[in-house]
Amino acid sequence: xxxxxxxxxxxxxxxxxxxxxxxxxxxxxxxxxxxxxxxxxxxxxxxxxxxxxxxxxxxxxxxxxxxxxxxxxxxxxxxxxxxxxxxxxxxxxxxxxxxxxxxxxxxxxxxxxxxxxxxxxxxxxxxxxxxxxxxxxxxxxxxxxxxxxxxxxxxxxxxxxxxxxxxxxxxxxxxxxxxxxxxxxxxxxxxxxxxxxxxxxxxxxxxxxxxxxxxxxxxxxxxxxxxxxxxxxxxxxxxxxxxxxxxxxxxxxxxxxxxxxxxxxxxxxxxxxxxxxxxxx
Amino acid sequence: xxxxxxxxxxxxxxxxxxxxxxxxxxxxxxxxxxxxxxxxxxxxxxxxxxxxxxxxxxxxxxxxxxxxxxxxxxxxxxxxxxxxxxxxxxxxxxxxxxxxxxxxxxxxxxxxxxxxxxxxxxxxxxxxxxxxxxxxxxxxxxxxxxxxxxxxxxxxxxxxxxxxxxxxxxxxxxxxxxxxxxxxxxxxxxxxxxxxxxxxxxxxxxxxxxxxxxxxxxxxxxxxxxxxxxxxxxxxxxxxxxxxxxxxxxxxxxxxxxxxxxxxxxxxxxxxxxxxxxxxxxxxxxxxxxxxxxxxxxxxxxxxxxxxxxxxxxxxxxxxxxxx
Amino acid sequence: xxxxxxxxxxxxxxxxxxxxxxxxxxxxxxxxxxxxxxxxxxxxxxxxxxxxxxxxxxxxxxxxxxxxxxxxxxxxxxxxxxxxxxxxxxxxxxxxxxxxxxxxxxxxxxxxxxxxxxxxxxxxxxxxxxxxxxxxxxxxxxxxxxxxxxxxxxxxxxxxxxxxxxxxxxxxxxxxxxxxxxxxxxxxxxxxxxxxxxxxxxxxxxxxxxxxxxxxxxxxxxxxxxxxxxxxxxxxxxxxxxxxxxxxxxxxxxxxxxxxxxxxxxxxxxxxxxxxxxxxxxxxxxxxxxxxxxxxxxxxxxxxxxxxxxxxxxxxxxxxxxxxxxxxxxxxxxxxxxxx
Numbered sequence: 001x002x003x004x005x006x007x008x009x010x011x012x013x014x015x016x017x018x019x020x021x022x023x024x025x026x027x028x029x030x031x032x033x034x035x036x037x038x039x040x041x042x043x044x045x046x047x048x049x050x051x052x053x054x055x056x057x058x059x060x061x062x063x064x065x066x067x068x069x070x071x072x073x074x075x076x077x078x079x080x081x082x083x084x085x086x087x088x089x090x091x092x093x094x095x096x097x098x099x100x101x102x103x104x105x106x107x108x109x110x111x112x113x114x115x116x117x118x119x120x121x122x123x124x125x126x127x128x129x130x131x132x133x134x135x136x137x138x139x140x141x142x143x144x145x146x147x148x149x150x151x152x153x154x155x156x157x158x159x160x161x162x163x164x165x166x167x168x169x170x171x172x173x174x175x176x177x178x179x180x181x182x183x184x185x186x187x188x189x190x191x192x193x194x195x196x197x198x199x200x201x202x203x204x205x206x207x208x209x210x211x212x213x214x215x216x217x218x219x220x221x222x223x224x225x226x227x228x229x230x231x232x233x234x235x236x237x238x239x240x241x242x243x244x245x246x247x248x249x250x251x252x253x254x255x256x257x258x259x260x261x262x263x264x265x266x267x268x269x270x271x272x273x274x275x276x277x278x279x280x281x
Numbered sequence: 282x283x284x285x286x287x288x289x290x291x292x293x294x295x296x297x298x299x300x301x302x303x304x305x306x307x308x309x310x311x312x313x314x315x316x317x318x319x320x321x322x323x324x325x326x327x328x329x330x331x332x333x334x335x336x337x338x339x340x341x342x343x344x345x346x347x348x349x350x351x352x353x354x355x356x357x358x359x360x361x362x363x364x365x366x367x368x369x370x371x372x373x374x375x376x377x378x379x380x381x382x383x384x385x386x387x388x389x390x391x392x393x394x395x396x397x398x399x400x401x402x403x404x405x406x407x408x409x410x411x412x413x414x415x416x417x418x419x420x421x422x423x424x425x426x427x428x429x430x431x432x433x434x435x436x437x438x439x440x441x442x443x444x445x446x447x448x449x450x451x452x453x454x455x456x457x458x459x460x461x462x463x464x465x466x467x468x469x470x471x472x473x474x475x476x477x478x479x480x481x482x483x484x485x486x487x488x489x490x491x492x493x494x495x496x497x498x499x500x501x502x503x504x505x506x507x508x509x510x511x512x513x514x515x516x517x518x519x520x521x522x523x524x525x526x527x528x529x530x531x532x533x534x535x536x537x538x539x540x541x542x543x544x545x546x547x548x549x550x551x552x553x554x555x556x557x558x559x560x561x562x563x564x565x566x567x568x569x570x571x572x573x574x575x576x577x578x579x580x581x582x583x584x585x586x587x588x589x590x591x592x593x594x595x596x597x598x599x600x601x602x603x604x605x
Numbered sequence: 606x607x608x609x610x611x612x613x614x615x616x617x618x619x620x621x622x623x624x625x626x627x628x629x630x631x632x633x634x635x636x637x638x639x640x641x642x643x644x645x646x647x648x649x650x651x652x653x654x655x656x657x658x659x660x661x662x663x664x665x666x667x668x669x670x671x672x673x674x675x676x677x678x679x680x681x682x683x684x685x686x687x688x689x690x691x692x693x694x695x696x697x698x699x700x701x702x703x704x705x706x707x708x709x710x711x712x713x714x715x716x717x718x719x720x721x722x723x724x725x726x727x728x729x730x731x732x733x734x735x736x737x738x739x740x741x742x743x744x745x746x747x748x749x750x751x752x753x754x755x756x757x758x759x760x761x762x763x764x765x766x767x768x769x770x771x772x773x774x775x776x777x778x779x780x781x782x783x784x785x786x787x788x789x790x791x792x793x794x795x796x797x798x799x800x801x802x803x804x805x806x807x808x809x810x811x812x813x814x815x816x817x818x819x820x821x822x823x824x825x826x827x828x829x830x831x832x833x834x835x836x837x838x839x840x841x842x843x844x845x846x847x848x849x850x851x852x853x854x855x856x857x858x859x860x861x862x863x864x865x866x867x868x869x870x871x872x873x874x875x876x877x878x879x880x881x882x883x884x885x886x887x888x889x890x891x892x893x894x895x896x897x898x899x900x901x902x903x904x905x906x907x908x909x910x911x912x913x914x915x916x917x918x919x920x921x922x923x924x925x926x927x928x929x930x931x932x933x934x935x936x937x938x939x940x941x942x943x944x945x
Contacts, residue, residue: 172712174674180775181699181729194716319794419881433884434661463660464821464865465878471867472875493867497875515869534799536828537868538851546803547828550796553764574819 009273016267023260025078034073035059038230042068050248062252065235066242071249074230075256080276081231082212082260085146089206089211092150097157098200102188105165116160122155127214131223140226145218149211159202163197171195198275205268209261216257232257283307284451284484285331285369289344292323292330292508297558299426300339302508304398308452313473313483315499315516317489317531321554324488328454331486332371333361349451367397370445374457378436380429386413386440387425393447412443417473435466439556442473456488471498492535496520501589504528507557507565514590524584524592525565572596613943614687615648616783616815617655617672617702622646622681624667639888643839645681651782654809654816656830656847658823660861662885663836665819669787672817673704685783692825699726703776707788709768713760719746719771720756726779745774749804766797773804777812785817789827802829823866827851835859838885838895851864855922857900894925902926908927 005013026033032214036059048057048064050071057064062071104115131148168174169192177191216233220223225231226239232253239249285308292301301323301590308314318324330341333353346354348369353361365371373379381389390412391405400408406425413421416439429437443454453476459467471494478485489495495502496516503513505523512525523529533548552569555561564581567573573596581593613826622793625644641664649655672683674690683690685701690730693701703726706712713722723742727733733741744752749770769789776784786805790798806829809816822828826833827847834844835856843856854860864876879901891898897907907925915927 028647172706173714175670176704176706176712176772176775177714177725178675178695179673179699179702179704180726181695183695183726183729186729190717191714195714319796319835433886435884446920464823465660465861465880466884467880468865468867468876469880473876475875491867492795492869496869496871497867499871520869520871523698531795532869535869536802536824538827538866546806547799547800549803551800553766 005273009214009270012266012270013274016263016265016270019259019263020267023079023263024083026076026084028074029075030080034070034076035061036070036073038069038077039071039228040074044068047242047246047249049246050252053248063248065238065249069230071252073221074235075232075253077230078232078235078253079256079260081142081225081229081258082215085142085149085215085225086156086208086211088146089153090207092146093154093207093211094157094200094204096151097154098152098161098193101158101161102165102192102196104163106169106188106192108166108169111161115158119155119158122152125152128218128223129153131218135223140222140224142225142229145215145224148218149214153207153211153214156207157200158204160199161196164199165192168192168195198271202268202272202275205264205271209264209268212264213261214256283309283347284349284399285344285486286347287327287331288343289342290327290330290344290346292335293324293340293559297339299557299559299561300426300508301330302557304503304505304508304510305504306370306486306510308484308486310451310484311478312501313478313487313499314483315487315489315495315502316505317492317495317502318505319554320515322505324505325456327505328371328456328486328488328555332365332369332454333358334365343511352443363397366393366450367400367448368450369452369454370448370450371456372438372441372445372458373431374439374460376434377429379441380437382429385425386427386429386432388426390447391438391445392452395446397448408447409443412446413440415446415477416440416443417469430469435463435470438462438466438470439473442470442477446477446481450483451486452486454486454488458487459494460491467494474498491505492520492531507554509565509593511566511594512592513592514586514592518587518590522590524586524597525566526570526572526597527595528592530569539568607828615684616651616653616686616824617647617649617817618684618687619648619672620646620682620684622668622669622671622683623679624664624676625679630942637888640839640885640890642671642678643890645839647834647841647844649783649815652809652813653832654818654830656826656833657705657817657819657836658826658833659820659836660821660862662838663886664887665836666787667839668836669704669785669817669819673702674698675704689698697731699729699781700779701781702783702785703779703781704785704787705769705772705776705789708792709765709772710760710792713768714773715760718756718760719758719760719763722760722771723756723775723778726775730779735795741778742774745778746771747871748777748808749774764797765793766800769793769797769801770804773801773808777808780812782813783815783817785819787819788821789818791820791822798825799903805829823851823862824868832902835862838887840895840923841921842896842923843921849920855920855927856896856924857902857926858896861901 029084045057045064045069046066048060049055050063051061060070062069062075065074100115100118104112130152134144134148172189174187177187215224215231219233220237225234227234235253236250243250286305289303289305290301291303293299304327306314316324316327325478329335331346335341343354345352348364353364387409390409394400394405394408410421410425413424418424418436418439432440453532459470461468474485477483487498489493499516501514502516502519503510504527506527512519519528523532530550534550536547550569555565555568557565562580563578567577576595581595583591583593585591607662622642622645626639626641628637628639645668657665659670667676671678674694688701690698718743723745724738727741742756746753746756751767751770790801793801802825818826818830828914830847833847833850834841835858837858843850843854843859850859851863854863861878861880865878880899883899893909894912897903900907904925912923912925915922
C-alpha cells in the first residue's frame, strides 16, 4: 500500500504523526518532566518573560503567568487536558455516530430515514448556545465539557459510517456471511466495520482537531474547563489583559494549539490519501 | 492493400512490466482480424497503443504504425485527435462508459460529424438519423432525442456503432464489443457488424476473449499470450490445426456441445499468466505447458505451418503427433 | 445434523414462488412494482444439477437468492430437503444450503485471512471447537485443490481462480447437500473457468451434492447440468432433461437462445436471430405471453391469454404453439418433470 503513496502523502503521515505522537508523549510524561507544579502560585515571580527575552528567570524557561505559575508546566499539563478532552469526545461521538450510521446504512428503510432526521436535527443545534445553557444549569467542569462535545460532535461519524456501510452492504461477502449463518452483530462488527474503518480513522483525526479547538474556544469564553485547570484555551483567556505588554503569554499557548491542530489535520490528509490509495488497488 | 499495419509494437509500464512485446498486425480493406487472449495478455493495451490513447506511465515504441498509408507512430497528438473518430474509430465493451449521460444520442452523434466534417447542425442530424437506421434501430427519430440511460444495453451498443461509423472510418477497433450483452443480442450485434462491413468495406480489428465470437467473425486470427502473438493464421487454419500449446489449451478448455460426454472433464490450463519484465527470455507459456523443457528458456524462433500460419513454439510438432 | 435431511423427497422443492420489488415510492414519485420472479415451481432431486439459463432481466439471480433464503418470497414456498426455508433459523439454513457467488473479488471479505473466511460457517454454528475448526478448514482447502498454507493469506494476494476455490471451500465446510452456484465462472478467464467447472463436477460426485447452477452461458450449462430450466421475465418457460432440451427445444425463446450460441467453428457465420430490438423489461411485463413482442412465430392470441403449460414426459413448455400431446392438468406432474 505504501508503495503507491505520493511523496507528499508520505511526508504528511510522517510529520503529522510525529508531532501528534510527541505531544501525546509529552502530555503523558508531564508529571515527570514538568519543572514545577502547574498550580503552584508564586506572586513574587509574576509574569516572568521566557528564556529568549531579557529578565528571564532560571528554572522558568517559558516564564510565568500573572499568578507566578510556571508557564512550561502549565503548557504540558494543558496538553493533557486538550488531548484528554479530544480523545474522550472522539470516542464518545464515534460510538454514537458510527452506531447510528451503521444501523441506518445497513438496515435502510425507515431506520435509515430516522437516522437521517436525527442527523439533520443535530445539525440545527447551535453548539455554543447549548454549551452556554448546559453551563448555566450545571456549572463548568471537565466532565461537562467532554459530555457536551461528545454528545454533539457525532454527525460526521454518522454520515460517513452510513454512506460507507451502504457501499459495503451490497458487496457479495456480506450476503455470503449471512448464508454462512453469521449473526447480525458478527456481520456488522467483523464484516462491515473493518471495511469502513479506514474512512472512520480519517473522520477521527478531523473530529479530534475540532474537539480540541472547541474546547479552547469554550474555555476562552469561560464555558469550558474551570480555572485553575491549565487548559490552553483558558491560558489564552487569562492572558488577554497582558497581551499588549507581554505578547508571549498569549503567543505560547496559541502556537501550541495551532501546531497540534495543524499536525492532526496534516495527519488526516495523509491518512485520506492512504485510504484512497488502498481502494485504488 | 492493408489499411492498418502495425510493426514491432512494444508497450512497457513504469513498474517495468512489458505489456506488449513486439507484435505486428496487418489488416486489409474489408477484412476482420481477431485478436484473442485472456485478461492480462496485452490485447486491450495493443488497441489503445494503436489509437494513441495509452495512459501516462506507459511507453510505446513501434517500427511503424501505418493507417491508410500514413505513418501515425510519430504523429502529433493533434493529428491523432483528427484521425480518431474520422479514419479510425473504436467501440468498447461497456457503451455506457463512452457515452456522455448528459447529452442526447442525437447530440453526441451529430457532434462527431460536425467536428470532423464541419457539417451544419441539420446535415449532421440527418446523417445521425440515417446511421441509426443503418444499425437496425427501428425508430431513429425517437432514439435521437433520448438519453443513453433510456436505452437497453443492446441499443446502446448499436448507438456506439453508429457513432463510430459517422465519418465512414477505414478501421474499426472493437474491444470486447458484445461481452456485456446477452447472447441473443450478441448475435444480432455481430451480424450487424458483418453486414455493415460488407456494405462499406470497413476493416475490423476485433479484440475478444471469446473463441466462439472470433471463430465466427474473423477472417484471420492472432492469439496473444503474455504480450506476444503466439500464433496467427486464417480462422480455418488456426481452429482446424492449432499449433501452439496455448491455442490448443484454450480450445480444449471451453465446453463445446457434442464434443464431450456428460461428466467428462474439461482440459484446464494450470497456473496463471507470468509477469514479464525486460529480463524475460524464452517462451512465456512454458510454466503452464505440458511439453516445456529447458530449451524453452531460450529465445523461440517463429515457425510456419502453411501459408500465413505462424506460431511461436519449438516443440509443437510433437504435440500434434501426440494428439493424433 | 443428519436429522435435517429428508433423503426420500426432493432436495429442493419450489412452489408458486413470486418476488416483487418496489421501486421509487418517495414523497413525489409513485410506486412501481417490478415482479422479478412470477410463479415458479420446480423440484430438484438429490444428486441432480439443475441449470437455470436466461438473459439479464429474466429473474434468475433473484431466484437464486430466493432458493438460498437471502431474499424472502412475496408468495410461495421453498423447501430444502423437506424443510421449509422460512421456518429454519440461520444456523440450520447454513447447514442445508450454501451459495457460490459470481464474483470472487467481491464475495470474499478483503480484510480477513482465508482461514477465517473458510471458518466463518463453523464459527457461526457456535459449537465447533477451535481445533476442529482449524482441522476442517485445512481439509476443505485441500479438497478444493489449494495448499492449506494459503489459509494465512488475504484474498488480495490470490488469483481469481484461487479465490473462487476459497469461496467453494467456504460453501462446503458445513457439508451442505445443496449448493447454488450463481454464474460461478463468468468473472473468470476461460482456462480458469475449466478448472472451476472440473472442480465442481468432481466435488459433486465425491460429496453427492445437488447443484442449482445459474448461468447465461449455455455451453457451460449443457456441460454441467442434468436438467435445464429456461427463464424469461420471471417465469420458467421451458424445462427438460439437458439432452432433451438442447436436442429438441419447444419454446421459440429456447430455440433462439440455442441458435445464438457461437461455437468456435469458423465458416459457420453469425446466425440471424429473429427477435427484433426489443428487450425484456421486468418493470413492464407484456400481457398474455410475456415473450410475444419478440416472438418470431407469435399468433394474435398470444397477446391476450397466458400460454398454457404443456407437459410431455418430463418436458414442460409454456407456449401455445407447443404440440399438445400430453395432459396439462395436475401440477404434480409438472414437478415430476424435474423430479426423479
